[in-house]
Each structure stands twice: as structure tokens, then as C-alpha cells.
Amino acid sequence: MSEQQPGALYVVATPIGNLADISLRAIETLRQVDVIAAEDTRHSRYLLQQHAIDTPCISLHEHNEQQRSELLLQRLLNGESAALISDAGTPLISDPGYRLVSLLKSQGLSVIPIPGASAVIAALSVSGLRSDSFIFEGFLPSKANALRQKLTALEQETRTMIFYESPKRVLASLQIMVEVLGEQRLVCMARELTKLHETIKTASLVNLRDWVLHDEHAQKGEIVLLVEGSQQSPRADQQEIDRVLQLLIRELSVKKAASLASSLLGISKNEAYQQALKLQHK
Numbered sequence: 098m099s100e101q102q103p104g105a106l107y108v109v110a111t112p113i114g115n116l117a118d119i120s121l122r123a124i125e126t127l128r129q130v131d132v133i134a135a136e137d138t139r140h141s142r143y144l145l146q147q148h149a150i151d152t153p154c155i156s157l158h159e160h161n162e163q164q165r166s167e168l169l170l171q172r173l174l175n176g177e178s179a180a181l182i183s184d185a186g187t188p189l190i191s192d193p194g195y196r197l198v199s200l201l202k203s204q205g206l207s208v209i210p211i212p213g214a215s216a217v218i219a220a221l222s223v224s225g226l227r228s229d230s231f232i233f234e235g236f237l238p239s240k241a242n243a244l245r246q247k248l249t250a251l252e253q254e255t256r257t258m259i260f261y262e263s264p265k266r267v268l269a270s271l272q273i274m275v276e277v278l279g280e281q282r283l284v285c286m287a288r289e290l291t292k293l294h295e296t297i298k299t300a301s302l303v304n305l306r307d308w309v310l311h312d313e314h315a316q317k318g319e320i321v322l323l324v325e326g327s328q329q330s331p332r333a334d335q336q337e338i339d340r341v342l343q344l345l346i347r348e349l350s351v352k353k354a355a356s357l358a359s360s361l362l363g364i365s366k367n368e369a370y371q372q373a374l375k376l377q378h379k
């Protein structure tokens with residue numbers, strides 16, 4: 098493995114549970130850089146000790162990121178090399194580091210990834226949900242109203258949706274998902290990945306909610322929720338709805354026209370039927 102590049106920042110992924118989930122290149126990089134910026138130096142000490150890494154550490158967390166970024170910029174401009182790690186997984190993924198990376202890149206410095214674990218990707222790879230196209234939304238809002246709004250905005254999203262969730266809120270969030278997204282959407286709960294009590298369960302929203310309600314362990318530990326994208330075609334705008342309905346009711350009964358329009362336009366049969374009735378007499 099090569100010597101570290103002077104003036105570069107290495108963004109190094111660390112395990113999300115199982116301490117063996119760290120790459121040889123990550124260990125070598127952490128040994129060779131001049132300084133490690135860690136989200137919590139005390140938390141990372143155990144991992145670093147396990148791999149005989151005695152590189153000096155400084156903290157870089159959400160409350161000191163601005164100031165630490167400027168300090169690291171100066172050190173890198175002086176030819177040192179640095180690594181960034183977070184408490185678990187890949188830095189910057191719902192973790193600090195964005196301000197540091199954008200500052201260094203704006204100054205023309207090299208930022209080099211040392212990839213590895215991230216809960217979002219680990220969960221997606223075993224969920225059984227579509228993986229060709231997905232969105233990651235980080236942590237779900239903690240307040241019920243904000244969560245309801247967020248889910249309403251995502252109701253027609255066709256890609257798999259991935260969220261980080263707190264065990265304290267998971268049941269309430271699943272309940273709101275049932276209300277906003279319906280009972281039958283598939284959802285996967287990936288809990289304690291790579292750890293002793295790893296649990297990966299994929300079911301309809303209503304069944305998963307009931308399972309979480311009745312299983313005493315389900316509301317503990319670290320959790321990723323993945324929700325199947327909408328299977329319905331996206332809703333057409335009102336002008337398009339009326340145009341298609343008018344064409345259909347010229348040839349078909351209102352009931353048949355409404356049923357066809359509902360699948361073509363991404364609206365409910367009832368809405369299509371009511372609108373067709375209105376248009377019929379125009």
C-alpha cells in the first residue's frame with residue numbers, strides 16, 4: 098500500500114457494529130496519516146487500539162466543525178495528511194464532515210475516499226426492495242406533523258425510500274406511514290446490522306407495524322427503514338385528467354371510463370368517477 102499523499106484528506110469508513118468490517122486500506126491509511134479527525138475521540142479510541150493505530154486524534158463534531166476545518170486546512174496546506182472518521186460507518190452520511198470536505202475542495206486540496214460500511218447501503222442490499230433507484234432521506238422528522246408532511250410529499254415517489262430512525266420513534270413513525278402511504282406498501286426494517294441482534298424484516302407496512310408493536314426487542318437498537326416506492330403512475334395534472342376523461346366518456350360508460358382513467362392518470366377510481374360525472378353533462 099502506498100505512502101500517504103501530502104496535503105490530502107482521507108475520508109475513511111469505519112464499522113457500523115462488527116469491528117472486523119474495516120478494510121486493510123482503511124487501517125493502513127489511519128496508521129500513516131499525520132492526524133485523525135474523529136467525531137468522538139473517546140468513542141474511536143477502542144477501534145484504533147484494536148488495530149494498533151496510534152496516530153494522534155483531534156475531535157471534529159457538529160459543534161466545532163467550522164473551526165476544526167480551518168485548522169485542518171492550514172495543516173494540509175503545510176503538507177500534512179489527515180483522515181476523517183465518524184463514530185460509525187461513512188463520514189458525512191448523516192454525520193459531520195460536509196463543511197470540511199467542501200472547504201478543502203474549494204481550496205483545491207485532494208479529498209480521497211476510503212470506502213467501507215454504511216448502514217444505508219448495507220440495509221438496501223438485503224431489503225429485497227428495488228435497488229436500481231433509491232433515495233436516502235437521512236433521519237425522519239421527529240414531530241408527528243412534520244413527519245406527516247414529509248411522507249405526504251413522498252407519497253408518489255416511485256424510488257425506494259430509505260430513512261434512519263430512532264428506536265424511540267419507530268412505532269409512531271410506522272403508524273403514520275400506514276396512515277399516509279396505505280397498509281400494503283412493503284417496508285423493510287433493518288435493525289442492529291452486523292451486530293449480535295441483527296434483525297432484517299420485510300413485510301407490508303401494517304404487518305411490520307404490528308410486529309414492532311408486539312416484539313419487545315423491535316423498539317431497541319439502531320434502525321434503518323426502507324419503504325417501497327409508489328407503484329402507481331404519477332398523478333397527471335387536472336387539465337390532462339379532464340382531457341383524458343372527456344375522450345373516454347365519448348366512447349365508454351362513465352364507470353369504465355373512470356376505471357381506465359384511474360390507472361392511466363394515477364388518481365383514485367372514485368375521484369375519476371366523480372369527475373367523469375361532472376364532465377358528462379358539460
Ligand code: SAM
Pocket residue numbers: 113114183185186187188189190191192214215216217260261262263287288289290291292319320321
Ligand atoms: N455514518 C453512518 C452510516 O454511514 O451509516 C450513519 C450515522 S447516523 C448518526 C446513525 C444512524 O445510522 C442510526 O441512528 C441508524 O439509523 C443508522 N445505523 C447506524 N448503524 C446501524 C446499524 N448497525 N444497524 C442499523 N442502523 C444503523
